Every structure is written in structure tokens, then in C-alpha cells.
Amino acid sequence: EAQVTQNPRYLITVTGKKLTVTCSQNMNHEYMSWYRQDPGLGLRQIYYSMNVEVTDKGDVPEGYKVSRKEKRNFPLILESPSPNQTSLYFCASSLTATDTQYFGPGTRLTVL
Amino acid sequence: DAKTTQPPSMDCAEGRAANLPCNHSTISGNEYVYWYRQIHSQGPQYIIHGLKNNETNEMASLIITEDRKSSTLILPHATLRDTAVYYCIVRATGGTSYGKLTFGQGTILTVHP
Numbered sequence A: 001e002a003q004v005t006q007n008p009r010y011l012i013t014v015t016g017k018k019l020t021v022t023c024s025q026n027m028n029h030e031y032m033s034w035y036r037q038d039p040g041l042g043l044r045q046i047y048y049s050m051n052v053e054v055t056d057k058g059d060v061p062e063g064y065k066v067s068r069k070e071k072r073n074f075p076l077i078l079e080s081p082s083p084n085q086t087s088l089y090f091c092a093s094s095l096t097a098t099d100t101q102y103f104g105p106g107t108r109l110t111v112l
Numbered sequence B: 001d002a003k004t005t006q007p008p009s010m011d012c013a014e015g016r017a018a019n020l021p022c023n024h025s026t027i028s029g030n031e032y033v034y035w036y037r038q039i040h041s042q043g044p045q046y047i048i049h050g051l052k053n054n055e056t057n058e059m060a061s062l063i064i065t066e067d068r069k070s071s072t073l074i075l076p077h078a079t080l081r082d083t084a085v086y087y088c089i090v091r092a093t094g095g096t097s098y099g100k101l102t103f104g105q106g107t108i109l110t111v112h113p
Helices: none
Strands: A004-008 A010-013 A019-025 A031-040 A044-052 A053-059 A076-078 A087-095 A105-111 B010-013 B018-023 B031-038 B045-050 B062-066 B070-075 B084-092 B108-110
Touching: A004 A087, A019 A031, A019 A087, A019 A105, A031 B031, A044 A105, A076 B010, B010 B018, B018 B031, B018 B084, B031 B062, B045 B070, B070 B084
Parallel strands: A010 A105, B010 B108
Antiparallel strands: A004 A019, A019 A076, A031 A044, A031 A087, A044 A053, A087 A105, B018 B070, B031 B045, B031 B084, B062 B070, B084 B108
């Protein structure tokens, strides 16, 4: 089944403890992206990747890192999480940047 | 990307057609109209998109006015499972932000028994 998967789905952590949220797609998509969703602010793009080894900042990149070492995976890294990064995170992918994007199920992160 | 305006909420009776409007009066020639929905806090689900012609798929129909300044998403026979937030998004096909989807507040559609 064609899908975007994220792990973990739920995570509670403490300030400063490094964490990684994984994202994987099995559709051979070139374009991948991370969004965060907060009440009243909608979904905002954090980082995106046009292809392997090509990443760029979205609208709210501060406090986040990404890597794209292989086409199927696009992990989101929080080196030193803070409470303001408590949010619902979605990974998305598309064949190219101009094609329809498909979203993962989401990761709910709480930073205490 | 052009800005979109949607009503904050709408109701629909189960089995009836749900018509969700969207205004995008500043849309430009290379911008597509996309519709997504989000059920509770699940990942946004793609529904349909179009440039200027009307489109139909197994989920819905998209009617775009001739001047392209507004559109309507039609769910022909709404069910309780169609209760969700529906987002109308205008998206460029080129430029520096052409990969990004800009989600507004959307329309909360509630389907009643």
C-alpha cells in the first residue's frame, strides 16, 4: 500500500533531550516536507527536500534539522527541544514539488 | 500563493450534497486550486484539484468559475464520515515556494444524521 509513515505517533519528552521523528514513504517520491500544526495557526512548513541531499528551510525552521540521505526517508531532528515545539507534526511527500502531496498520520509531540 | 476565504463552518444532512465554497479572487494564471480535508487530528487527505476546468473523481467534484475567482467543492452524498475540516488551497506551479501548501483555517463541515 502506498503510504507515508511516521514514528513515533506520540512522544512526551523533556526540554533539551534530543529526539528524532522519522518519516518514510514507499512511493519513490522526490519531494518531501515537514509541517507543524498548532491551534489557530494552521499548518506551517518547517523544512522541505526536493531530492536526495537537497533540503531547504520552510517558514518555521528554527530549532529543527533535517536530512535526506536516501529518497524514502526524511527524518526531523530536534537537537534541544523546547516547550514551544509542542505540536502536531506531519510529514508529506509528492512525486515532484508540483505534484499532489500525501500526508503521514502525524506525530503528537509534547515537550515538558 | 493567492489567499483563500472559506466560511468557518457549514452543516449538511446525511445523504444530501455538501457544497463548500471558496473565494480566491487574487488567483493567478499558473495557480491550481487544491482541496484537502482533515478528520479530527489525522493527516490531511487529498481530495481533488483543478486549474480551470471542472473536475470529478470518486470522492468529489470541483467547480471553478470561469473567472477562476471562486470554486465549490461538492460532496454528492455526504455521510457522517465526511465530517471534517475542509481546506481550499491555491498553489503555484513555479517560483521559490511552489512546493509549499499554505493551509488557512478551512471550513468545519458537520454532517448530521
